[in-house]
Amino acid sequence: MSAPVEIVRRAVVWVPDWPVAAAMAAQGIAIDAPVAIMHGHAVAVASAAARAAGVSRGQAKRRARRACPDLVLLPADRDRDERAFESVAAALEQVVSGVEISRPGMAVLPAEGAARFHGGEESLAEELASAVAEHTDHEASVGIADGLLAAVMAAREDLIVPPGQSRAFLRDHPVDALAYAAMDAGQVAQVTEMVEVLARLGLYRLGDLTALPYRDVLARFGAVGTWAHRLADGQDVKPPVLRRSLEDIAVSYAFETPSQGLEQLTFVASHLAQELDAALLEASSRCGRVRITAHTERGDTVERVWRTDVGSRAGAFARHMTDRVRWQMDGWLSGTSAGPERSPVTRLTLTAEDVVELGDEQAYLWGGSSGADARAHRGLEKVQALLGAEAVIQPREQGGRLPRDRVLLTAWGQEPEAARRTEHPWPGRIPDPPPATVPALEEPMQVLDAGGSEVVVDRRLRVSAPPTWVRLRLDPGHDSQHVSRRHPSHRGSGERTWGPLRPVDSWAGPWPVVERWWTPAGRRGAYLQIALAAEGEQSGRPASAPAAVLAGFSDGRWSLEGVYD
Amino acid sequence: MSTTQQRLAAARGALATVQHRMGTREALPSWPVPERVAPALPDGLVRGRVTVVEGSTSLMTAVAASASADGAWIGVLGMPAFGAAAARWRGIDLSRLALVPQPGVQAAEVAGACVDALDVVLLGPSLALTDAARRRLAARARERGAAIVSAEQWSGAVATLTVVGSRWGGLGAGQGRLRSHVLDVRVVTRERPRLVQLALEVDDALPRSGHAYRRQDAARIDPRTAA
Incomplete structure (x- = not known):
């Protein structure tokens, strides 16, 4: 959000008190009735009539009722606000072709081309306002200026700021104005916090903020500070996004x-x-x-x-x-x-x-979906039809410390929930290469010292004795010749026995992984990479036992986390 | 040793080229294989045929890696513990990878559908496939040009790679990390069986002795600093 972009002349269409207006339209309440939208127990937005009676934002329900006994209280509903604003956006699209809805109640559009088409910025503003009045029952005000913040403030005052004048126009506005250009709740909270600090520092107007060196603002407030500095200077932080998909x-x-x-x-x-x-x-x-x-x-x-x-x-x-x-x-x-x-x-x-x-x-960047892709999709859907959706899995890479966490498995064709990001550093990750075989569930194993008793890793990551022997669960695939004919659901049923003791060749670790210890799902463990000594040479037969394993020690038990085979 | 290997592989490659040019051997269309696997599969991953890779999941994914990078779709059947992170590490594009961990009794139908739709199909061990089903599957693969990589013996395979030895290096007594992986592979093709050594994992970035790393690691697991 920090790189400056070319300043675009924008028109902002603003419908005052949108949540109230949308709620009143939905409930069929007369436009002059006192109405307030409640968020929790406090007033979030009040209609003009309610404000005139003394209801203000942030007031408790009881006080608001006392100020205005006929007050109609309605619950906040962001979905309703967004849905209802679609009609306003549709009305605006009668005049211009691309509209960006920044938030319910406010739409932004690039003014330059549209103003040329409609014969000047004044007539564009007029067209926009009358389109909203004509096609919907709402009243909108339009502002045109360079840069987002100036345009937003101009819309609140129903003004057109001439090109190049944005900085001067914004100079005398209070720093609170920054909150109007914040588009989502998280950003609003950040900006509000910053504005409070600015006020305590004695910076009341946007001009005071822009007078400060850019670097100092960055050092004190970070990304929000640079955002505010740029906006207050009449610049833009991102170009307008014009694509508006149709309604669901x-x-x-x-x-x-x-x-x-x-x-x-x-x-x-x-x-x-x-x-x-x-x-x-x-x-x-x-x-x-x-x-x-x-x-x-x-x-x-x-x-x-x-x-x-x-x-x-x-x-x-x-x-x-x-x-x-x-x-x-x-x-x-x-x-x-x-x-x-x-x-x-x-x-x-x-x-x-x-x-x-x-x-x-929108097709792929390089050509459309090829015939092979379509064929593969169809084939995998056929397999899903045979076995059920969950039987075909698409793995995706995600961030994580353990091999099992580094892959997100979702049913084929399903949109996954947000994956953990791979770009994050993930300190303490088990070093690459990842094991080629990762049991879907933790599998118990034994790590023994020279005397045959279990190796223990204590809280300070001291290994009780060097691991000397490893014993894995016996995989039924290795001892039965007929397993290929058997129903695979037989795998794992019945008691599986321990395999033979395997001598340890060398080992590394323990690597501690402590994750989310503050939640019940937290995990605390230590991990060892263990290379196993080669078995006696068997000519021609496949090596039946793994050469290296990743062993995890958690809650006093060892588990097989991965096999490097 | 590796230079001898490489020279042998180069000589074989030259011979194959000459044979193709003279028409004494049919040229089978194939996917390329990574350089580290090439000594075992000088012809690449032959399309429409079955290649057997026994005893190493790493080698199975390595065999398919270059094909995936070239745009092949890969299906993995009957390998419930397939480590997709390792596949990614070997260069397989996960967006063109589908796993069917438990095909169950319908393995033949599922494998057939995969062979029809995908370019490379990895078949895990212990799939419920009868000999007749295998023959049908191989015929279907030949018709569609799909390469099958099986973890189990398969009669009529174009090449059988059996891992007879597997060694990891880079670990000490509580120090280091897994860094190098060497496989002894017995290769059976129509030619004479031979034994090749594949360095599947080579960590060039680090010094061989790794002295600095040992010291660092030792310092990290020192209980005084760990506390």
């Missing part, structure tokens, strides 16, 4: 009697999928992802996001989506996949996300 399309079905039967859910799903397909076709669009949501009687939701086949809109869409609903619900109902407690489903919803117009989909 959702279809849903409410069960009259809550259902727990897979057959019934699948039947409903196939109808919903056809309905969604028809809706997408109607809008002549295509979606990148589909979110399948099931609401249960207990109030939980079972939700998954699935990628849809990119590049094709064949008739198979409905069938594919039905399959995915069936997999998702089957996995949840049978308890094989994680999810909330099982209970009858009251509502099933399919939402098409990332909706784009048919024909302007």
Whole structure:
């Protein structure tokens, strides 16, 4: 966020007190009624009438009621705000072609080209304001200036700041104004905190802030400081983002009697999928992802996001989506996949996300999805149809210290939850190369000293004795010739016995890994890399035992974390 | 030793080129293999055929690594403990990798679907495949041009790589880390069986003696500093 970008002349369309306006429109409340949106027990936003009666932001509910007895209190609902603002954005798109919605209540658009087209900035502002008034029941004010902050402040004052005057225009504004240019809640909190410090330092106006050397602001406030300094100077921190995808399309079905039967859910799903397909076709669009949501009687939701086949809109869409609903619900109902407690489903919803117009989909940077890719996707979906969705796994790399943590496994075609970032340093990571075989679950093993008693690593990472012998669980694959004919589900069933003692050749460690010790899921362990001595030369037969292993010691027990085979 | 190996491999490669040019040997289309594996598979990973790699998961992934870098799709069947981080480390592109850890009794159907759709299919040990199913699978692979890498013996394989010895270096008594990996591989092709040595893992960046590292490591596990 720190690199300066070319200053763009922007128009900002601002609807004052948007959450109130949206809520009043949704509830059908007259525009002059005193209304306040509550967040927790405090007033978040108040309507003009309520403000006139003495209700102010941050006031407790009781005090607000005392100031204005007829006050209508409504809960905050960000979704409703965003949804309702779509109508304003649509109205603006009647005038200009690209609109960036910075937050509900405020839209930003580049002014230069649009002003030329509409014959001047004054007439553009007029067109925008009248489009909003005409197509929606809201009233908007428009400001045009260089840079984001100046444009936002201009919109609040319904002004047009001439080119090159932004710095002078902002100079006399209070530093509080910075909060209006912060677009999400986290940023607002950071900026508010900084503004408080600035006030205590005696810097009340934006001009005071810009008078400070840039480097000093960076040293004292970090990234937020540079952001504020740039904005107060009438500069921009990022170019406007113009792409606005279409609205998500959702279809849903409410069960009259809550259902727990897979057959019934699948039947409903196939109808919903056809309905969604028809809706997408109607809008002549295509979606990148589909979110399948099931609401249960207990109030939980079972939700998954699935990628849809990119590049094709064949008739198979409905069938594919039905399959995915069936997999998702089957996995949840049978308890094989994680999810909330099982209970009858009251509502099933399919939402098409990332909706784009048919024909302007974004292909890969270098060419489209190739024939081989499409073939592979189809083939793997076929395997999923045979074995179930969870049977085909796509591994992704993620950050982590242990080999098992460094891979995120998700069902093929499913959008994964946010992975831990690999770019982070992950200090204390077990050194590369990673083991080629990583048991899916921890497998017990024995690490013994010369006397045959178990090696112990204490809290100070002292190894009780050098490891001399290692004993692994015997894999049934090695002692049975007939295992290839056997049903694989037999693996692991029955008591597995310990293999022979293997002498240790050399070892390294212990490496401590202490993670999330402040949570119940915390883990504290020490890890050893152990190279095992070669067995007697067996000509022609494969080496049946691993050459090196990664052993973990945690809670007084050794476990096999990986095999370097 | 390695120079002899390399010279032998180079000579074999030259011979193969001449044979291809003269038409005395059919040229099979193949995926390239990494340089470190090339002594064992001078012809590369032959498409439409079965290559057996017994006794090392690392070698299996190494054999498929260059193909993945060249854009091949890879499926891994019946290897529930497949370490994807290691595959990434060997150069396999995880976005074109799919795992089917437990194909179960439907192994033949699943393997068939994978051979149809993917370019390289790694088959783990203990898959429920009958001999007839294997023959059908091999025929299907030949038709589709998919390379099969099996962890188990397979009659009619174009090459059988059996790891008979595997040594890791770089560890001491409580010091160092795994740094070098050398495999003794018995290679059986249509030619005479031979034994080759593959240095699968070579850490060039560090000095061989690693004295500085030992001292550093020793300091780290010293209980006084660890406390």
